[in-house]
Amino acid sequence: MATTFRTHRAGDAAALAALTTLAMPQDAVDVPTLTENVLLDENFQPEGLIVAEHDGVPVGFVYAVTSAGAGSGQEAPGGWLTIGCVHPDHRGRGVGTGLLTRAVRYLAERGAAWVNVAAYAPAYFVPGLDVVAYPEAARLLEQHGFTRLYTAAAMALELSTYRTPADVLALAEERTAQGYQLGPATPDDLPEVIDFxxxxxxxxxxxxxxxxxxxxxxxxxxxxxxxxxxxxxFAIYGAYRGLRERFGPFGVDESLRGTGLGKILLHHTLTAMRAEGAHSAWFLWTGEDSPAGHLYRRTGFTVTRRFDVLRHELTPSTQTTRERSE
Known part of the structure; x- marks a missing residue:
């Protein structure tokens, strides 16, 4: 029986989550995570969740979403492919191509000028494609015109033997004497922190x-x-899905970088994580050569994975005749 393609329907969540454990084992997701990041995505449209079936059983899927209402800050409207996979037994049969072409066409029909693989801020699973873990997906995307925008590095730090360095404690005392205060946020701090x-x-x-x-x-x-x-x-941990060992976001006012405040805040937060019983601190995204990346390395973080953010620029010919006339 030939592979067929359709859009989302009731009963998909459990089947698609189970499919990820076979097709993308390093990034498998459970039903609650798939529900939160796809079905409850504020920009979700059923037509954007495309499913490939063989003998009535899902063997692949992809989620495509447009930037309309996503607050992307981009001048040109875009689209994202946030998650997708094909069952290992069904690769090489055109399933991936069928999903990808349908997803790109769906986004083009809704006015997207470009399509990114991952990097969808409202609800992303991973920052991009791990080309080491998924070389077949990398080849497929390259064949369809996707090129690398940048690479994000995931990092981790073992906390079982962590202790706050003496020089950081001394620097914190200096900054405190200069009028800086460091500690956990209070409810009254929240409006200012969120605005900042x-x-x-x-x-x-x-x-x-x-x-x-x-x-x-x-x-x-x-x-x-x-x-x-x-x-x-500010720095926070446990922000995403309540995972205590997941660190970030973390940032300091750009005008104060170079003062050591970022270093102090980072170690202060790691100390709090260790005191709460965390055995490691990890995050999914930083630029390895950015100031933050260098700070993490000096602190002892090491790269665990790398993700390529890929983009395909859509040409006017990709859009439908109806859209070109509007």
Whole structure:
């Protein structure tokens, strides 16, 4: 029987989550995670969740979503492929090509000027494609015009033997004497921290802080540094899915970088994580050669995986005649 393609319907969530354990084992997701990041995505449309079936059984799927209402900050509207896979036994039979071409066409029909693989801020699973773990997917995407925008590094630090360095403690004393205050956030700090995160760092970081406190509580996991003029930086752990050992987001006012406040805040947060019983600290995204990347390495973090953010620029010919005339 030939493979058929359709869009989302009731009963898919469990089957698709089970499929990820076979087709993408390093990034398998459970039903609650798939539900939160796809079915409850604020931009979800059933036509964007495309499923490949063989003999009535799902053997592949892809989720495509447009930027309409996503607050992407991009001048041109875009689209994302946030998750997708094909059962190992059905690869090489055109299933991946069928899913990919349908997903790109779906996004083009809705006015997307480009398509990214992952890097969808409102609800992403991973930052991009791990080409080492999934070389077949990398080849497929390359064949269909996707090229690398940048590479994100995931890092981790073992905390079982962690202790706050003496030089960090000394530097913290100096900054305290200069009027900086370091500690857990209070409820009254939240409006200012959320405003700072969205205005000075990234809009989705403001959302991450707000959602973390609303969903999981644990306000003590939000650590801030205050200066003479207000909030100067923050770090949080357990923000995503309540995972205690997941570190971040983390950032300091750009005008204060080079003062050591980021270093102090990072170690302060790691100390709090260790005190709470965390055995490691890990995160999914940083630029290896960025200031943050260098800070993490000096702290002892090591790269665990790398993810390529891929993009395919859509040409006007990709769009339908109806859209070109509008």
């Amino acid at each position: 995160a969205g205005r000075e760092l990234a809009p989705d970081w403001a959302d991450a802080v707000r959602e973390a406190v609303l969903r999981h509580g644990h306000l003590h996991r939000l650590r801030i540094v205050r200066g003479p003029t207000g909030v100067a930086g």
